[in-house]
Amino acid sequence: MTVDILMPRPMLLSVQEKLDAAFTVHRLYDADDPEAMLAEIGDKIRGVALSWSKIDTAFLEKVPNAEIIASFGVGYDHVDTDDCLAADVMVTHTPDVLTDEVADTAIGLMIMAIRELGQAEQWLRDGNWTGKGPYPLTPATLRGRTLGIFGLGRIGKAIAKRAEAFGLEVHYHGRSRQDGIEYPYHASLTDLAAACDTLMVVAPGGAETKHAVNREVLDALGPQGFLINIGRGSVVDETALIAALEAGAIMGAGLDVFEYEPEVPEKLLQLPRVTVLPHVGSASQATRDAMGQLVVDNLKSWFETGKAVTPVPEMG
Numbered sequence: 001m002t003v004d005i006l007m008p009r010p011m012l013l014s015v016q017e018k019l020d021a022a023f024t025v026h027r028l029y030d031a032d033d034p035e036a037m038l039a040e041i042g043d044k045i046r047g048v049a050l051s052w053s054k055i056d057t058a059f060l061e062k063v064p065n066a067e068i069i070a071s072f073g074v075g076y077d078h079v080d081t082d083d084c085l086a087a088d089v090m091v092t093h094t095p096d097v098l099t100d101e102v103a104d105t106a107i108g109l110m111i112m113a114i115r116e117l118g119q120a121e122q123w124l125r126d127g128n129w130t131g132k133g134p135y136p137l138t139p140a141t142l143r144g145r146t147l148g149i150f151g152l153g154r155i156g157k158a159i160a161k162r163a164e165a166f167g168l169e170v171h172y173h174g175r176s177r178q179d180g181i182e183y184p185y186h187a188s189l190t191d192l193a194a195a196c197d198t199l200m201v202v203a204p205g206g207a208e209t210k211h212a213v214n215r216e217v218l219d220a221l222g223p224q225g226f227l228i229n230i231g232r233g234s235v236v237d238e239t240a241l242i243a244a245l246e247a248g249a250i251m252g253a254g255l256d257v258f259e260y261e262p263e264v265p266e267k268l269l270q271l272p273r274v275t276v277l278p279h280v281g282s283a284s285q286a287t288r289d290a291m292g293q294l295v296v297d298n299l300k301s302w303f304e305t306g307k308a309v310t311p312v313p314e315m316g
């Protein structure tokens, strides 16, 4: 007897092939009327292979026999874990396999932003090097900077290690001071911002961190400051960020994630010292394949042994 799995949105081909080989997969996105499809097959769904769609009680009621939500990605703010716990549904994510990739991207984004590498490349591509001469010297340098990391988890630590190799001093803020970590800890995000000139957001999304980076934090970061966001767009109050950049309260920003992505405010795109990437932190084929494999492994392990490989921390 095969297990019926729901796939609300398309996943990587490599994942789909592996899931098709092990389960009966129902593709919600293929249905002309997804609600009608759910009404028809919802009862037999025992697992969900998820990529970024919202899971809450309203959804779980449509798949009342679901036992597991296997979510693609380390962040899972689109899944209401309280609702899943209440419905006795396991939630898994894909940590570790993307840590180094995201940390590499974070460092690249930071250097791009501070040294204006994207803008300099555009200068060359636009013919300005031959036409107008060299790209203007950048007012900012990485040299002598202090990096404040908001969210010193696995990815935050990997970023810190790299930043140290670049000669940066590292400080951090998070829910609590961590044992065995020697970087200076700041109990509030504003204090962290005041102690550094480059603020790296690695914190997860969700209600707890929504708009944590607000105007007060940006003012504390100061006029030499750069905000780098590799975590979640919702952590930064984008309106406050635009206002701070326009007023020169901070110097620039490097953003891989946005509050309403894939929508990016036009104003942000027009500001001169903003580097933007389309949420590519973990987006290499090898890393995404490894994340996909973990989705498959979690589902298989759950239905073969009753245990998940990488449950989210809330599952206990």
Ligand code: DGY
Pocket (backbone or CB within 6 Å): 072, 073, 074, 075, 076, 098, 231, 279, 280, 281, 282, 283
């Ligand atoms: C994640 O896994 O949460 C990342 O944002 C993907 O790049």
